[in-house]
Amino acid sequence: MTGNNLGQVRFFEFLTDEERREFADGSELVVFEPGETFIEEGSRPSSLYVLTSGQVEVRKSVPGNGDQLLATIDAGEERTVVGERGLLGESGASATVRAKGEVEAIKIPRATFRRMISEGRPAAFKLSYRIARTLARRLARLDEEVVETIRELERHGETDLDAFRDKLMTDWTV
């Protein structure tokens, strides 16, 4: 990526100017056409994408039920990062992420991130720490929601399956 454009992207605010420059050197500005897939379910661990404009759809194939829409993510809203689990972990993507309209994003390739980690670069470890906290927070919220749902089902003595399912969907991580 040319120039230090990361300064204008909110996601990178936790980094110093110098660290932002390090990431700017290793990242790419990418543009996806409507319908284009940039993270494919079941494929290798993904790179990280910080969405800067447009909307993406997160879909998952459910056996016997085809393709299920899990979420629509808008670059203008709070959550603008996809692929953080793939960046850090070893397992493949659990959902497909596809551009709804035209989408612009900053890609931090997995290979770049891993090289920065093996070189011991603080900027990469800072990003890693941030992702770890995000994953922990999501897992904790997911746990709380599941418990709350189980308690609610027990209280009512009935099963509102749609509500149950919707709650489970809220904190999916891709």
Place this chain on the structure above:
Amino acid sequence: MKETPPLPDIPLFERLNDDEREELGGLLETTGFGPGESLIEEGEQEEKLYILTSGTVEVYKQVLPRHRQLLATIKAPSVVGEMGLLTKPCAAATVVAKTAVEAHGIQRDRFLSMLDAESPAAYKVVHELGRTLAGRMAKTDDSIAEVIVQLERANRRESRDLNTFQDKLIREWSF
């Protein structure tokens, strides 16, 4: 001559060099727990992260008033209390020693201060913890996908039996 406690030889510390091992080793407090003793109590302050080097622990949660659910059985080498480190320090589950357990505790506050000071040792440990969480999240996603499929089927049959789903959901609990 200063004596440095040896840092447990576990994957979590694999990336650390000698200086980093020494820095972190100085913060570890070795504690033994007997069978039935709690390392972490649900609902209480989580002041420490524990690195388990021998033994087995069980993780329980009071899901319903009369139902204490076993969420996981964890064998050393492993870590418990990392969720408290990375989120809020209030334990979401109880961790009890099943056998005699050797654990090395690190004070949460000390560790967070190291992270604030950008300590390479702390960063490397958190990086490994994050990789573990990423793996756990992948499994959670898979469990949830299974649950959704079953909910869809149950919905069609109008079955009210959610026990199977509950068990699956909580199998990959994190704490």
